[in-house]
Amino acid sequence: MTYPKHRDNAGVQPSPSFPAIEHDVLAYWADNDTFRRSIANREGCDEWVFYDGPPFANGLPHYGHLLTGYAKDLFPRFQTMRGKLVHRRFGWDTHGLPAELEAERQLGITDKSQIEEMGIAAFNAAAKESVLKYTKEWEEYVTRQARWVDFENDYKTLDITFMESVIWAFKQLYDKGLAYEGYRVLPYCWRDQTPLSNHELRMDDDVYKQRQDQSVTVTFPLKGAKTTERGLDGVAALAWTTTPWTLPTNAALAVGPEIDYAVLPAGPNGAAADGERFLLAADTVGAYAKELGYEDSASATAAITTRIKGSELDGVEYDRIFDYYADREEYANGFTILVAEYVATGEGTGIVHQAPAYGEDDQIITGQNGIGVIISIDDSGKFLSDVTDFAGQHVFDANKPITQKLKADGRLLQQKSYDHSYPHCWRCRNPLIYKAVSSWFVRVPDFRDRMVDLNQDINWVPDNVKDGQFGKWISGARDWSISRNRYWGSPIPVWKSDDPEYPRIDVYGSLDELEADFGVRP
Numbered sequence: 001m002t003y004p005k006h007r008d009n010a011g012v013q014p015s016p017s018f019p020a021i022e023h024d025v026l027a028y029w030a031d032n033d034t035f036r037r038s039i040a041n042r043e044g045c046d047e048w049v050f051y052d053g054p055p056f057a058n059g060l061p062h063y064g065h066l067l068t069g070y071a072k073d074l075f076p077r078f079q080t081m082r083g084k085l086v087h088r089r090f091g092w093d094t095h096g097l098p099a100e101l102e103a104e105r106q107l108g109i110t111d112k113s114q115i116e117e118m119g120i121a122a123f124n125a126a127a128k129e130s131v132l133k134y135t136k137e138w139e140e141y142v143t144r145q146a147r148w149v150d151f152e153n154d155y156k157t158l159d160i161t162f163m164e165s166v167i168w169a170f171k172q173l174y175d176k177g178l179a180y181e182g183y184r185v186l187p188y189c190w191r192d193q194t195p196l197s198n199h200e201l202r203m204d205d206d207v208y209k210q211r212q213d214q215s216v217t218v219t220f221p222l223k224g225a226k227t228t229e230r231g232l233d234g235v236a237a238l239a240w241t242t243t244p245w246t247l248p249t250n251a252a253l254a255v256g257p258e259i260d261y262a263v264l265p266a267g268p269n270g271a272a273a274d275g276e277r278f279l280l281a282a283d284t285v286g287a288y289a290k291e292l293g294y295e296d297s298a299s300a301t302a303a304i305t306t307r308i309k310g311s312e313l314d315g316v317e318y319d320r321i322f323d324y325y326a327d328r329e330e331y332a333n334g335f336t337i338l339v340a341e342y343v344a345t346g347e348g349t350g351i352v353h354q355a356p357a358y359g360e361d362d363q364i365i366t367g368q369n370g371i372g373v374i375i376s377i378d379d380s381g382k383f384l385s386d387v388t389d390f391a392g393q394h395v396f397d398a399n400k401p402i403t404q405k406l407k408a409d410g411r412l413l414q415q416k417s418y419d420h421s422y423p424h425c426w427r428c429r430n431p432l433i434y435k436a437v438s439s440w441f442v443r444v445p446d447f448r449d450r451m452v453d454l455n456q457d458i459n460w461v462p463d464n465v466k467d468g469q470f471g472k473w474i475s476g477a478r479d480w481s482i483s484r485n486r487y488w489g490s491p492i493p494v495w496k497s498d499d500p501e502y503p504r505i506d507v508y509g510s511l512d513e514l515e516a517d518f519g520v521r522p
Helices: 018-032 034-040 063-081 097-107 112-118 120-131 135-144 160-175 198-202 225-229 244-249 286-292 297-302 360-368 395-408 444-455 469-475 511-518
Strands: 089-092 150-156 179-189 208-223 235-241 252-255 260-265 277-281 306-309 336-339 351-354 412-423 433-442 494-496 505-507
Touching: 018 034, 018 135, 063 135, 097 120, 112 120, 160 179, 160 505, 179 198, 179 360, 208 244, 208 395, 235 244, 235 351, 244 395, 252 360, 277 351, 286 297, 286 412, 351 360, 395 412, 444 469
Parallel strands: 089 150, 235 277, 252 336
Antiparallel strands: 179 433, 208 235, 208 412, 252 351, 260 277, 260 306, 494 505
16 A cells, blocks of 8 residues: 555655645544544553643744654654553643743733732733633644644643642642741842742753953951951951942851961052051962052062961951941841851952852851841842942942942952853843842752662663763752742642741641631632
8 A cells, every 4th residue: 555545646746845745644634533543542551651841822932842842742652653652731831930921011010019019819810811822823833843742631730730739749748848948048030029949040051141240359457356366456358249239238258267368568559558458368369469559479479478277267357348237136246257168269369258148158157157147128129228328229230339439438459340150030031149038948958869869760862961961960959949929820838827926837738628727719
């Protein structure tokens, strides 16, 4: 018998119309219900499960979907031909920030506060309406590329049954001690006003983009009994940062325990006043020769009068830069030098400014030394009224005026432009900041070793991914932030009492449990 079976044997056409042939094949499949019959023929056979990451339907498909769609079609077909039962339900990712951003665009919303003014229920209704806007176009597109999927029995992440499976999974994690609420520094999008998980910084190749920021090196005059004991009276520590906007919440300085630090006087050619003495890592003295008043690196190094290990600087006090939070209880143990293993001398001065609310390492080190977290900005990244000189200014806009004030106050040694690779929000493409926020986390390190073991059983193509990019990622996986400070999505199924006299937390894993406690079924 000649092929294709559904066409009369008219021989080979010398100039065939390939689109016409494709439409002919699609029509034959549709008329004969070929896809569903291929699945029905495998009823009772071993099942091969295919997990398909669903697309958002609030935008039209593009070339990337076409390319991955062929791979997603190839493997289920191949396994079906091998005698396996392969169900292929199409799905729609309907929750999350991409859906909210599209709804914001349609509604003309430019700030998160406008959503609350509008009403969360009304906004969610708009998001729900927009999120399935292009389902018909998607079905036509996927069908036209000859991909076999079941659209009639599709699933949507907004379906209550799907959402129930999400809260069930959360409760399973919570009951096993693997889910907890924490207050930690995370990547934070000030435009969308929500934290991101660290793995979201790897979502797209262009999440990290080259960016030019302003770096400053600031003086911190040392003081107190320990300063005198170590012969450091009249010495100012030098700390370098690429985020001047975090300096109003400076709480400490950090040094490396095994790093050699040097003290040297101001040279004859610099902006520093004659008689001033400075403390910085010995390895970095040459890089600051000009600012310290020396002709070259050799001259600056030769001027070193004292060397001291970082471990000996522990507990040395210094004069703070700003007084905005001088009397706050959180900083009662602050404005001292701390010792931290992570400090290095590759860039800057080897002395790191610590802002507990805006650096992951900063929060850990200061917390270990009894220093708390103070937030100086609102959810949109603008300074609060506490920071009187810069109140209402966005953090990136405030870098320049903060630098100007440092200079006017005599605390600025160096100011430079700094080009570096910097993370941006994969959704809205704005530069991120790091900020302490409350979030729910999964304790990934508790089962990380099991993940590493199971990864060895996966047939990766290409095989270098197993122990390469993916293997390295899971071997270093940290606690995963799973909550977002937004509106359109599956809720965290936790009820917390707001009465301090009756503290209580209930976690729900099903609609039945919610109905039993609240009398209403979602």
